[in-house]
Amino acid sequence: MKHFENIIIGFGKAGKTLAGSLAQHGHEVLLIEKDEQMYGGTCINVACLPTKNMIINAQRGVKYDQAIGIKNQLTTKLRNKNYHKVADLDAATVLNADAEFLDDQTIQVTDDSGKEQLTADRIFINTGATPIIPAIEGIHASKHVFASREMLDQHQLNQKLVILGSGPIGLEFASMYAQFGSQVHVLSSGAGILPQNEPEVAQMALADMQADGIDFTFGAKLVKVADVDQGVALTYLKDGTKQTIIADALLVATGRRANIDDLHLDRTTIQLGDRGEILVDDQLKTNVANIWALGDVNGGPQFTYVSLDDFRIVNNQLLGDQTRTLANRPIYPRTTFLHPALSSIGLTEKQAQTQGLNYQVVTMATAGVPKANVIGNPRGMYKAVIDHDTKEILGMTIYAEEAYETINLIALAMQQHVPATVLRDQIYSHPTMTEALNDVFASL
Numbered sequence: 001m002k003h004f005e006n007i008i009i010g011f012g013k014a015g016k017t018l019a020g021s022l023a024q025h026g027h028e029v030l031l032i033e034k035d036e037q038m039y040g041g042t043c044i045n046v047a048c049l050p051t052k053n054m055i056i057n058a059q060r061g062v063k064y065d066q067a068i069g070i071k072n073q074l075t076t077k078l079r080n081k082n083y084h085k086v087a088d089l090d091a092a093t094v095l096n097a098d099a100e101f102l103d104d105q106t107i108q109v110t111d112d113s114g115k116e117q118l119t120a121d122r123i124f125i126n127t128g129a130t131p132i133i134p135a136i137e138g139i140h141a142s143k144h145v146f147a148s149r150e151m152l153d154q155h156q157l158n159q160k161l162v163i164l165g166s167g168p169i170g171l172e173f174a175s176m177y178a179q180f181g182s183q184v185h186v187l188s189s190g191a192g193i194l195p196q197n198e199p200e201v202a203q204m205a206l207a208d209m210q211a212d213g214i215d216f217t218f219g220a221k222l223v224k225v226a227d228v229d230q231g232v233a234l235t236y237l238k239d240g241t242k243q244t245i246i247a248d249a250l251l252v253a254t255g256r257r258a259n260i261d262d263l264h265l266d267r268t269t270i271q272l273g274d275r276g277e278i279l280v281d282d283q284l285k286t287n288v289a290n291i292w293a294l295g296d297v298n299g300g301p302q303f304t305y306v307s308l309d310d311f312r313i314v315n316n317q318l319l320g321d322q323t324r325t326l327a328n329r330p331i332y333p334r335t336t337f338l339h340p341a342l343s344s345i346g347l348t349e350k351q352a353q354t355q356g357l358n359y360q361v362v363t364m365a366t367a368g369v370p371k372a373n374v375i376g377n378p379r380g381m382y383k384a385v386i387d388h389d390t391k392e393i394l395g396m397t398i399y400a401e402e403a404y405e406t407i408n409l410i411a412l413a414m415q416q417h418v419p420a421t422v423l424r425d426q427i428y429s430h431p432t433m434t435e436a437l438n439d440v441f442a443s444l
């Protein structure tokens, strides 16, 4: 049985970054990835980067089939680069194999050459998440039902696309496909979109997507999927009435759960939560000594930058001063890449009110920002919740071009307790979207 100093299962953001760091510090690492097409993980191959590349190209008016080609070139380049970033390090080895546990200490890997048992001083699980496919009659039998990864492999544009779910995946794909020219209909069991954001801003984004031709049916329950000559027939219940729509394809975007499918954790004493996630403490240790879980698989917020921060916590434990934990993780934003993007951080007005805080609210229309007009997309608004006494930002929602950049400046200000009045008085280069902050905070 081969023994390693460190075994990492999964080539995700946390895993690959930890592999690089450990190997650069001279520690032996075996990184196991089951899918050669996933070297570098979900984000670069089938999620964040290909979708944002496709979204940008849709906004630029690039045709769908060309955009797919550009996306494939990008992911091939990134995958190769990511592979070599780990595999070329003297102390690191990348193994293309399926990993499973035989017990708390032993991992079995399976590849074309057979099976092998391995042990390690330390094991890190970074196996990501997998789509949740709801139990709906006919959903598994249909040839026209896809999750996001398979959808990104479709070489021809689906002219009529139904999307189940109105979370970030559902909305980003809806916005992107509508811009490529598809007729998009979103079916959601929810009551509206982006529930974690300021409701009037979410409402504005919804109205903009509807103006772009996207249909939404909320409170819908898909009950039957059946392939027909023209594509797929989707029968759903809305207010007790059954309706059927015919589409070329159904994208299922109803959430993602921890990917522990192949790991056989039932043979270990590793504890799971009720969503199937691997339970970890504040330092991302499982209940079994010397086994950690990082990224989506530990049930935390599903973002690449959170997986990267999981790496920081573990790296700091192993090679640093052991001060980093989940409890002192810096505040961070979230962005849904619509047209324009919608970014938010911290508290909404309602949350500040519920907490009994002494706050004030400032709002501004994006149309007042010169750069938004230069870009040609003045849709959107800014809303911030400010501590009345200290003028620190308690929360902010930005629905505007380049919101995903401006929100990072807000995150820094919040983390470092820089009052909004400082951002108000800052001299920004011009014309930029960040200079909007001069005006958003002008009334403070």
Ligand SMILES: Cc1cc2nc3c(=O)[nH]c(=O)nc-3n(C[C@H](O)[C@H](O)[C@H](O)COP(=O)(O)OP(=O)(O)OC[C@H]3O[C@@H](n4cnc5c(N)ncnc54)[C@H](O)[C@@H]3O)c2cc1C
Pocket (backbone or CB within 6 Å): 009, 010, 011, 012, 013, 014, 015, 032, 033, 034, 035, 038, 039, 040, 041, 042, 043, 046, 047, 048, 049, 051, 097, 098, 099, 100, 126, 127, 128, 129, 148, 169, 259, 262, 263, 294, 295, 296, 297, 301, 302, 303, 304, 305, 306, 307
């Ligand atoms: C369509 C889409 C768009 C997204 N957009 C964004 C975005 O814009 N911004 C953002 O921050 N986040 C986004 N996310 C979320 C983000 O992709 C994930 O949070 C992130 O990739 C999780 O990374 P990870 O480190 O947990 O592992 P992953 O990158 O998921 O890596 C896990 C790896 O483990 C491998 N693996 C699994 N089981 C085994 C096994 N038994 N043996 C060996 N290998 C195994 C898998 O093949 C995979 O390569 C998006 C997600 C999706 C689906």
Ligand SMILES: NC(=O)c1ccc[n+]([C@@H]2O[C@H](COP(=O)([O-])OP(=O)(O)OC[C@H]3O[C@@H](n4cnc5c(N)ncnc54)[C@H](O)[C@@H]3O)[C@@H](O)[C@H]2O)c1
Pocket (backbone or CB within 6 Å): 134, 164, 165, 166, 167, 168, 169, 170, 172, 187, 188, 189, 190, 220, 221, 222, 253, 254, 255, 256, 301, 302, 303, 334, 335, 336, 337
């Ligand atoms: N820009 C980004 O940062 C970005 C982009 C895409 C994905 N992601 C990450 O990926 C994760 C998964 O995204 P997601 O959109 O699949 O999940 P989600 O859990 O965020 O949203 C799921 C949506 O599906 C709806 N839904 C659930 N079951 C349903 C059913 N049976 N019928 C109809 N509607 C149903 C829910 O009401 C919700 O609107 C997110 O948590 C997010 O962190 C991030």
